Amino acid sequence: xxxxxxRSCVSAVVAVAxxxxxxxxxxxxxxxxxxxxxxxxxxxxxxDRPYWGDTHLHTDNSVDAFGFGVRLGPEAALRFxxxxxxxATTGGKAQLARPLDFLxxxxxxxxxxxxxxxxxxxxxxxxAMGDDTLLRWYDMMHESPEQSQLAIAELITAAGExxxxxxxxxxxxxxxxxxxxxxxxLTTLDQFNEPGVFTAFAGFxxxxxxxxxxxxxxxxxxxxxxxxxxxxxxxxxxxxPEGLWDYMADYAQKTGGQALAIPHNSxxxxxxxxxxxxxxxxxxxxxxxxxxxxxxxxxxxxQIKGDSETHSFLSPNDEFAGFGDMGWELGNLPLSRKxxxxxxxxxxxxxxxxxxxxxxxxxxxxxxxFGMIGSTDSHTSLATGDEDNFWGKHTGNEQANQQRALQPQxxxxxxxxxxxxYLAGGYAAAWAxxxxxxEIFDAFKRREVYATTGPRMTVRMFGxxxxxxxxxxxxxxxxxxxxxxxxxxxxxxxxxxxxxxxSARKDPDGANLDRVQxxxxxxxDSGNAQETIYEIAxxxxxNRKLAGGKLPPIGDTVDRAKATYTNSIGAAELRTVWxxxxxxxxxxxFYYLRVMEIPTPRWPLFDAVRFGITLSDDAMQDAVAQxxxxxxxxxxxxxxxxxxxxx
Amino acid sequence: MSLPDWARxxxxxxLVHFLIGGAALxxxxxxxxxxxxxxxxxxxxxxxxxxxxxxxxxxxxxxxxTDQELDxxxxxxxxxxxxxxxxLRLGLDQDDAVVRRRLAQKMDLIAGASAxxxxxxxxxxxxxxxxxxxxxxxxxxxxxxxxxFAERSPADLALQxxxxxxxxxxxxxxxxxxxxxxxMTERELSARFGQQFLAELEHLAxxxxxxxxxxxxxxxxxxxxxxxxxxxxPALNDVRQQVEDDWRLNTSAERKAQAYxxxxxxxxxxxxx
Numbered sequence: 059x060x061x062x063x064x065r066s067c068v069s070a071v072v073a074v075a076x077x078x079x080x081x082x083x084x085x086x087x088x089x090x091x092x093x094x095x096x097x098x099x100x101x102x103x104x105x106d107r108p109y110w111g112d113t114h115l116h117t118d119n120s121v122d123a124f125g126f127g128v129r130l131g132p133e134a135a136l137r138f139x140x141x142x143x144x145x146a147t148t149g150g151k152a153q154l155a156r157p158l159d160f161l162x163x164x165x166x167x168x169x170x171x172x173x174x175x176x177x178x179x180x181x182x183x184x185x186a187m188g189d190d191t192l193l194r195w196y197d198m199m200h201e202s203p204e205q206s207q208l209a210i211a212e213l214i215t216a217a218g219e220x221x222x223x224x225x226x227x228x229x230x231x232x233x234x235x236x237x238x239x240x241x242x243x244l245t246t247l248d249q250f251n252e253p254g255v256f257t258a259f260a261g262f263x264x265x266x267x268x269x270x271x272x273x274x275x276x277x278x279x280x281x282x283x284x285x286x287x288x289x290x291x292x293x294x295x296x297x298x299p300e301g302l303w304d305y306m307a308d309y310a311q312k313t314g315g316q317a318l319a320i321p322h323n324s325x326x327x328x329x330x331x332x333x334x335x336x337x338x339x340x341x342x343x344x345x346x347x348x349x350x351x352x353x354x355x356x357x358x359x360x361q362i363k364g365d366s367e368t369h370s371f372l373s374p375n376d377e378f379a380g381f382g383d384m385g386w387e388l389g390n391l392p393l394s395r396k397x398x399x400x401x402x403x404x405x406x407x408x409x410x411x412x413x414x415x416x417x418x419x420x421x422x423x424x425x426x427x428f429g430m431i432g433s434t435d436s437h438t439s440l441a442t443g444d445e446d447n448f449w450g451k452h453t454g455n456e457q458a459n460q461q462r463a464l465q466p467q468x469x470x471x472x473x474x475x476x477x478x479x480y481l482a483g484g485y486a487a488a489w490a491x492x493x494x495x496x497e498i499f500d501a502f503k504r505r506e507v508y509a510t511t512g513p514r515m516t517v518r519m520f521g522x523x524x525x526x527x528x529x530x531x532x533x534x535x536x537x538x539x540x541x542x543x544x545x546x547x548x549x550x551x552x553x554x555x556x557x558x559x560x561s562a563r564k565d566p567d568g569a570n571l572d573r574v575q576x577x578x579x580x581x582x583d584s585g586n587a588q589e590t591i592y593e594i595a596x597x598x599x600x601n602r603k604l605a606g607g608k609l610p611p612i613g614d615t616v617d618r619a620k621a622t623y624t625n626s627i628g629a630a631e632l633r634t635v636w637x638x639x640x641x642x643x644x645x646x647x648f649y650y651l652r653v654m655e656i657p658t659p660r661w662p663l664f665d666a667v668r669f670g671i672t673l674s675d676d677a678m679q680d681a682v683a684q685x686x687x688x689x690x691x692x693x694x695x696x697x698x699x700x701x702x703x704x705x
Numbered sequence: 706m707s708l709p710d711w712a713r714x715x716x717x718x719x720l721v722h723f724l725i726g727g728a729a730l731x732x733x734x735x736x737x738x739x740x741x742x743x744x745x746x747x748x749x750x751x752x753x754x755x756x757x758x759x760x761x762x763x764x765x766x767x768x769x770x771t772d773q774e775l776d777x778x779x780x781x782x783x784x785x786x787x788x789x790x791x792x793l794r795l796g797l798d799q800d801d802a803v804v805r806r807r808l809a810q811k812m813d814l815i816a817g818a819s820a821x822x823x824x825x826x827x828x829x830x831x832x833x834x835x836x837x838x839x840x841x842x843x844x845x846x847x848x849x850x851x852x853x854f855a856e857r858s859p860a861d862l863a864l865q866x867x868x869x870x871x872x873x874x875x876x877x878x879x880x881x882x883x884x885x886x887x888x889m890t891e892r893e894l895s896a897r898f899g900q901q902f903l904a905e906l907e908h909l910a911x912x913x914x915x916x917x918x919x920x921x922x923x924x925x926x927x928x929x930x931x932x933x934x935x936x937x938x939p940a941l942n943d944v945r946q947q948v949e950d951d952w953r954l955n956t957s958a959e960r961k962a963q964a965y966x967x968x969x970x971x972x973x974x975x976x977x978x
Contacts, residue, residue, distance in 0.1 A: 106880055107897055141892075142840070145958070156895060183761045185785055186778040201803055230767060255892070516881060533878045563881065566899025566922035630855060630923055 087248045092282040094315075095494025098253040104539055105489035105506065109498055110514055111160035112139065112441035113261070113320060113486050114276050114358060114433035119165040119239060120263075121226070123437035124173040125195075125210030127203050127453035130439035132163050132243055136250040136258055139441045148458035152440050152449055156514070156567065158485075159493050160257035161441055163247070164276040167262040167291030168217070169226045171239040173199070173210075176226075191216075192223045207454045215392045217295055218270030227295060236290055244283035251282070253494045262291035264302050264319065270394040272326035273299065276358065276433075277306070280499035281315035288313050298337065300346070303353040318502060322358035322435065324410070325366040325383070326391045329401030332410035332426060334417065342417060347425035356502050359407050359509045359688050360432040360484040362451045367652075367688055368408040371399055376591055377608070378575075378654065382511075384680065385467075385479030393474065411691060412579040412587030415646045418695070419581060429505030429546045429690030430650070432484020432512075443483035443512040445685075446621075448661035451480050460669040463662040463677060478662040478677040484511045487687075489518075489544065505546025508689040513565040517653055519545045521692035523552070525559040525635050534559060545650075546690040550697035555641045558692070560594065561633040562653045570628025572597060572612040572654040572684060576636060580647035594636045597629035597656075614657045616682045621659040621667040628656040650691035654684045748786055750779065758782060816964040823960055825952050831941055833952045838938050840951060844890040847906060848932035853882040853924055860918035860925040869915055869927070882923065888934065898923065906930070 090098040116123040118131045129147045138144045141157030176184070176192070177199050184196045198209035216222050226232075244260055251258040259278055266273040274294070279286050289312070292305040299319075306317040324331035336342055359366050365382030373379040389396045403409045407430065414426030434443050437452040448457075455462035455477060467475040489506040490497040501507055508517055518535070522542025529537045538559055543549060549556055562574050573596035579589045593609050596602060602610050615624045638649070663681040666673050673681060758778050762770045770778060798804050825833075834841055852872050854860035863872060876884040882898070895903045902921035909916050909930045918925035941948065 104880065106883075110896075156900070157892065159896070180761075182758075182782060182785060183764075185781045186758060186762055187766070188774075188777060188781070200807065225766060233767070518881075531875075531878070533880070535880045561881070563923060566897075566902065568922070 087245070090253050091251045092248040092284060094281050094496040094499075095251075095253040095257070096496045099492045099494055101491035101497070103491075104535055105491050105501070105544075108487035108508070108514070108516055109159040109257075109490050109493050109501075110156075111158050111162070111257070111486050111488065111498070112433050112436075112443070112483075113162040113259075113278060113431060114164050114263070114322065114361060114435045115139075115161060115439070115441045116165055116263070116435070116437040117163060117439045118174055119171045119243065120437060121166050121169040121173045122210045122214060123165075123439075123452060124177065125199060125213060126207055126437055128438055129453075132246050132439075133250075135163060135439040135441065136161065136246070138439065140250065140256045144440075146438065146440065146449060146456050146458075147453045148456045150457050152442075152447075154442055155444065155447065157256070158441060160259060160488070160498055162259040162261040162276065162278050163243070164261045164263040164278075165243075165291075166265050166294075168265050168293050168295050169232060170236050170262070170291060172226055172232060172235070173213075175235060187225060189223045189225060192225060203454065207452075211392070215270065215394060217265070218267045218390075218392050218394060220268075220295070222295065233290070240290055241287060244286050248283050251495065254492060257493055257495055257498055259495060259499070260286045263294075264292060264299075265294035266297065266299065266302075267295070267391060268330070269328075270390045270392045271328040271330045272323045272391040273321070273330060274323060275299070275302065275319040275321050275354070277302070277317055277319050278499065278502070279309075279315060279317050280495055281313065282495070285313040285315040300349065303349050306353055316499065316503070318356065318499070319354050320356050320358050320431070321354060322361060322433070323363055323366065323391070324357070324407065325364050325386050325405050326389075327405055328390045328395055328397055329404030332404045332407075332413060334413055342421065342425065344421040344423050347417060347421050347423045350425045351423060351427055354428060355505050356429045356431055356507060356690070357407055357410075358433050358486075359430040360481065360511050361435040362480050362483040363435060364479070364481060365511070366405065366407050368406045369402050371402050372406055372409050373589065378652070378684065378686070381683065381686070382481045385475040388474045408577065408579065408589065411648050411650075412581075412589065415579065415581055415648060415693075415695075416585065416587050418646065419585070424693075427548075427693060429502070429507050430509045430688045431486035431488075431502075431507050432509035432688075433486055434483035436483060443485050443510075445482045445512055445659060445661045446664050448482045448664070455480075460665070460671060463665045464671070464674060476677070478660075478673070478680060480661075482512055482661045484509055485514065487514070487517075505690040506544050508545060508687055510687040511685045513568040513655055513685050513687075515565050515568070515571065515653055515655070515687050516561075516563040517545075517651060517687050517689055518559075518561045519651055519689055519692065520559045521547065521549050521556055521649065521694075522559070523549075523554040523557055525557045527635050529559060529635070530633070534561075543692060545692060548693045548695060551643060551646070551694050552697070553643045555637050556649070556692075556694050557635060557637045558649065559635050560651060561631070562595070562651070562687070563631045564629075564655075569623060569655045569658045569685070570597065570625045570630060571632050572628055572656050573609060574632050574634070575652045575654070576649055577652055578638065578640075578647055578649050580645045582645070590640065591652075592636070592639075595632040595634040597627065597632065612654075612656050614682065616657055616659055616663075618663065618678075618681070619667070621663045623656070623658050625656075644696060646693070646695045648691040648693045651687070651689040653687040653689075655686065657682050657684050746790075748783060750782070755779065813961070813965075816961045817957065823953075825949060827941075830945065830948050830952060834938070834941055834944070834948050837951070838936075841944050841947060842936040842938050844892055845936040846888040846890050846934045847894060847930065848887050848889075849906075850885055850929040850931070851882070852876045852884065852927040853879065854918065854927070855924045857918060857920075857925050860927055864915060864918065864927055882926075888932075891936075898926075902926065 115135055117135045118124045118128050127147060134144045139158045139161040141154055143151050143153040146152045176196060184193050195209040198205040247258040247260055261276055261278040264275040264277055289309050292302055309317050321331055336346060364386035368379045369383055370380040387397060410426045414424045418424035434441055438449050438456060440449040442449055450456045463477045465477045487508045488498045488501040490501045520538030520542040562571055564571050574594055576592040576594045579587060581587050593604060596609055613627045615626055660681050660683050662673055662677055759770055759775055850873055873884055891903055899922035905919035911930050911933055915927050915929050917927045919928060
């Protein structure tokens with residue numbers, strides 16, 4: 059308290075009243091940078107390339123990230139994302155091989171900046187508060203990085219159980235400090251926001267976690283600081299998602315701006331993320347479904363803490379189900395409650411999409427009509443989803459920790475999760491007409507986005523009724539937009555067979571493609587939701603023939619001893635025009651693509667080679683994977699829907 | 706800000722930063738009063754210090770403490786002071802890894818602060834700008850036509866044929882690998898066609914002739930490269946603040962190390978192995 063620490067371009071400590079005129083980093087910010095980017099850049103006629111980003115990055119403003127040890131703030135995070143080299147907290151130069159096009163910094167709203175303030179406070183001040191838990195964490199944070207990580211694991215468990223010390227849990231008490239940090243943060247974002255080159259989005263993570271069951275959302279704003287300064291991030295621990303949606307609606311009303319929320323880690327929600335009922339167990343109302351659909355157009359399907367597309371229990375006939383499920387499927391976020399089979403349907407996105415069309419039949423509105431993106435959820439300020447450039451989930455497992463792949467995870471103090479269960483994280487691809495806040499946000503809003511588990515493959519999908527192979531010879535993108543809808547769109551069922559124009563091109567700097575699959579979900583005559591996976595385009599089709607709806611594997615070129623692969627198998631591009639062979643008039647359905655790469659090394663294998671460590675047998679078995687893209691679905695539904703408006 | 710030369714030189718001297726920082730911190734503690742002789746056995750807490758405790762509580766909790774709370778806080782402060790002094794008396798601060806690390810951290814922090822305060826000279830900044838052109842330059846931009854082929858042999862064949870103009874027309878229908886590229890930056894080229902393509906493109910000369918095919922991660926490209934605008938290094942005055950920020954960010958570790966070295970040099974160190 060005596061030495062108040064102020065965070066700014068000039069590092070803390072210097073409460074020392076040196077009257078220096080330090081030229082701080084007050085770069086002038088132009089109107090173009092501080093707004094939503096509309097009318098700043100010439101737009102392409104149609105979305106002309108996927109813009110790549112991470113919507114889920116934590117910096118030292120996040121309670122847990124700081125406690126885990128990160129000392130890089132938003133500025134370093136933005137520099138790294140736009141392609142510059144930075145020095146990681148635990149040492150080592152970190153740089154992306156390719157810059158990102160956009161970044162959402164999503165620090166936890168609860169206790170924004172609080173652990174940093176706690177850490178910086180003099181010990182007597184903490185003693186004075188008379189909270190033994192807080193004091194113990196304070197001491198642990200100062201003792202060593204390991205103790206600090208344990209303290210944060212305890213903090214997350216306490217947050218899950220609603221036992222946080224009052225000083226951290228109560229948003230009122232944090233208000234002044236939050237306002238300060240939020241304001242500085244928004245200015246920094248505007249400084250780095252450069253329409254046409256790099257987009258910096260304001261956002262925060264909403265961290266609701268009843269009993270440790272993960273109901274987290276990332277909230278993303280379309281606007282610059284002229285609008286976002288008018289609100290503070292909405293706290294999660296003591297509120298409900300409906301409260302969050304109201305907050306977002308109020309924000310829009312008050313400022314004329316827009317926000318959307320992106321649920322994530324449904325895989326750790328123990329069935330709560332995608333329920334068929336209201337949170338209290340009563341039947342879901344149309345009003346609730348409408349609010350949810352309006353606020354949450356997109357979900358995060360893949361990230362460091364596992365993949366939430368589907369689970370082998372739910373999709374027993376899907377040979378690629380279960381990617382990124384190992385370890386994570388055991389329980390909720392802090393592993394304080396086990397996950398049982400009956401919870402899985404509420405945990406995974408394919409099932410949620412099916413639940414959505416079932417619920418729509420009853421309610422007239424689909425609460426789960428969402429698109430899909432990937433992101434990192436990195437807590438190191440380093441937004442990378444690249445397998446050969448993995449900087450860890452948090453500072454305790456950055457590259458300086460060479461044993462990280464083999465260590466038990468300290469998030470969740472019980473056995474069962476190991477370092478190698480972490481994925482490297484994914485990216486969000488947005489089909490936009492240029493790289494601005496408005497264009498990319500609007501792509502999210504209309505769900506013209508897709509997820510990848512790291513590689514940057516280009517995937518287009520258009521749904522319509524009259525596409526044919528002849529379209530490829532013409533301006534097929536124009537045809538797609540003109541005679542159909544892109545991914546994220548909805549087709550009206552007019553009794554004609556839906557036809558899809560699909561093009562998947564490999565990452566220009568990455569691995570070849572194995573296959574493109576169409577995943578269809580629909581509701582059968584008895585009202586049950588079903589799924590089918592169609593193999594619709596694949597490499598080496600001369601030698602690989604469908605048998606019983608399945609393809610032989612593509613093969614595997616990965617050299618385990620060197621962590622290398624070759625593009626001697628697979629294809630650079632796969633495209634097809636596909637019509638649903640099982641179309642039945644009146645059956646509502648959704649269709650999304652899963653694009654599979656050939657097998658490539660995962661990050662633990664790169665670690666093994668780089669650091670000369672030996673992976674355990676089970677880690678080795680999981681050291682090679684087929685990275686993939688999941689597109690947002692196109693929905694087919696009866697028109698007009700039974701009930702559209704509130705009675 | 707204009708300073709005489711000797712002052713500018715001094716202002717860049719790590720030792721000076723260190724001394725000023727240390728003196729200021731010392732002054733701060735003296736001004737704060739409080740820290741009485743830790744070996745003594747009398748503890749007095751004046752009005753200001755009590756007010757300080759109350760203010761600390763208010764800062765953490767958002768309201769002033771009640772009388773009872775304040776009593777408790779004072780008791781806690783006294784308790785800590787008593788135990789602290791007795792611990793010193795017993796020498797418990799010696800050989801305690803946590804205490805040592807904390808004290809060392811504090812010194813490091815002072816050194817870090819002094820590193821932040823350093824003022825770069827004009828030469829420093831100009832040198833920094835020239836040493837890191839990629840960080841401040843506009844990117845080179847390329848204007849070209851291209852015809853894309855999935856395989857190499859049809860690309861070779863096409864180059865020998867005379868109807869490239871017609872092929873270009875057909876190619877123009879493919880928006881994902883556009884046939885006409887106008888003033889596209891290196892960054893954008895790399896994002897769309899990959900790093901290999903950019904590296905190959907950099908080797909081509911500007912010409913009205915079709916060249917290639919050059920490979921990319923996607924396939925093969927015949928290219929007619931009509932214009933290259935090289936990246937220009939801006940004048941220091943146009944980017945001064947960016948350069949200074951970048952210099953500060955990237956050299957503070959170095960100056961921190963210098964500050965340590967200054968202290969370290971005063972020690973003679975012997976290590977027997």
